[in-house]
Structure formats: structure tokens, C-alpha cells
Amino acid sequence: MKIFEKAPAKINLSLDVLYKREDGYHEVEMVMTMVDLADRIEMQELPRDTIIISSQAGYIPLDEKNLAFQAARLIKDRYEVKQGVYIHLNKKIPVAAGLAGGSSDAAAALRGLNRLWKLGIPEKELQTLGAELGSDVPFCISGGTAVARGRGEKLEPIASPPQCWVILAKPPINVSTAEIYGKFNAKKIKRQPSTPNILAAIQNRSFDKLCEGLGNVLEDVTLHSYPEVRHLKECMQRLGADGVLMSGSGPTVFGLVSKEAKVPRIYNGLRGFCKDVYAVRMLT
Ligand SMILES: C[C@](O)(CO)[C@H](O)COP(=O)(O)OP(=O)(O)OC[C@H]1O[C@@H](n2ccc(N)nc2=O)[C@H](O)[C@@H]1O
């Protein structure tokens, strides 16, 4: 049997860091939502006890470093599944971009293998498993829009933001999440927390307040270390996006745009100097 799962990209509408924890992770509070830029994952059962990963993308690991491989191994070990699986990743989400591409693949593999092997694992339990693979994986299991707390695994689903266009642009650099959290100094934050403002904007269905409320405390760290990200953010603002923010630890910058007529101008303006540009919708 062969099954398919979609693995959409996420963006952070807010990202507040409360403090650094004893375990080295940071306690966060953030609002995340999905956009309709997605990898497509194909899973096929193998009679042999093996996990094989392939992808059309030449630039991701295909061995045990791949998060989809780790997801398959975890579910096989935990539920004593003897069959194997062949997983093909049709990558569309740029890698190491701050869009949770690998995390979403891992979540899609957990959801898909739960179906393929008829394990009947409830969603909450899949999220607990996912947390062993990465902080963004639990959110990617359920998707939608949610407030994430803890290190990202404590989720509270909320209403979707007002519908709009999302323009994503990734400069040609890779940014390590560990490096950015490592350089972040919680004591030096100048900004007010953004999460309450985003929650209020969503509750009031106000696109303007959503744009005003956008905030990510990791942005200053990445913009300081990688000036090309700052340049991209300034370009997107100049081209007329209504609200602009870096997603996650970067380097992807997203712009929210309410009027469809403005999208081609911003898209084409960015494409002039940046290869990875996407105009997508939020997934509601
Ligand atoms: C930046 C975000 O993408 C925002 O959604 C997430 O907070 C990071 O999620 P992720 O990439 O799934 O992160 P993980 O793979 O769990 O962790 C990568 C590294 O980021 C740092 N990390 C991650 C999450 C967190 N709450 N605090 C941290 O300090 C840790 O150094 C960790 O070693």
C-alpha cells in the first residue's frame, strides 16, 4: 500500500522568549500558523525491516540524519512494528529556512505511518512522540493556528488569522537555529512581548492590528549577524507589504499583504535579487 501526506511550512506571527531553562532550551511563547507551501511525502510499506529515504532535492541528508527517517525509526521502535517503509520526500519548502521544513516532514511521517500501519495512535500521543524529534514537530502534527509554549510543545489551538497573502523570501544563506538561540540574550530584550497583541488581533479579526503586532525576539540576533536578512526585510517594507517579519530563527522573511493587486509588484521586486520567493495563502 502507498499513502501520501502533505507537510506544510509554518510561520511565526510572534515569538517571545521568556527565559533560558536549566536544560539549555528557551521557554517560549509564540503564535504559529501554516501556509500553503508544502512538501509532499509518499510512504510505501516494505516487507523487510528497513527504512529507505529518497528525495528529488539533492541537498538534504537521506540517512538517519533526516527527520523523516528519525520519525519512522521512533514509531517502529515504540510500537514494535516489524515492517519497513520507503519514504519519498518531494521537497518544496526551502531547507534551513525558519519554515520548519524538516519538522513538518517528520510530523507528516508520523501521521502517515500511523495510518499505514493502522496503529490508532491519538493525536496527543503523536505530538508527545514528535517532541522527541524537535520543538516544532508537535505543532506540525496538528497544524492550524496555535499558541505554543514550553519549548514549543505545549499547544493551544486558536482561530485562524484574517485571510491574506503571505510573501516568503529566503536569502541564499543557511541559518542554524542553535546558533541564533545561542547568541540570544534574554536580559537584553528591548521589545514588549508580541504574543498578546497577535492574540488580540486574531480575536478582533483585525488585519491591521495583526500587522502592527508582528514581533520576533530572535529577529534582532539574526539581522545583526546576517545583514542580507535586514536588507531583505527593508526591501519588503519598501515594496509595500503591510506587515513584515522574520520567521523562526530565519533567514526567511515574510510579508503579509491584504490586497491581491499588490502581490505581483512585491513578488517581482524581490525576485529581482532573490531566487527563493513564494506568494502563498495562509492555511485556514
Ligand atoms: C525557532 C523555532 O523554529 C520557532 O518556531 C523553534 O523554536 C525551533 O524549533 P526546532 O528547529 O524544532 O528546534 P530544535 O530542533 O528542538 O532545537 C534546535 C536548537 O535550538 C535551540 N532551542 C530550540 C527551541 C527552544 N525552545 N529553545 C532553544 O534554545 C536549542 O539550542 C536546540 O538545540
Ligand SMILES: Nc1ncnc2c1ncn2[C@@H]1O[C@H](COP(=O)(O)OP(=O)(O)OP(=O)(O)O)[C@@H](O)[C@H]1O
Ligand atoms: N526532511 C528534511 N527536510 C529538510 N531538512 C532536513 C530534513 N531532515 C533533516 N534535515 C536537516 O535539518 C536542518 C534544518 O532544516 P529545516 O528545513 O528543518 O530547518 P528550519 O526550517 O530552519 O527548521 P525550524 O524552523 O524548525 O528551525 C538542515 O540542516 C537539514 O539538513
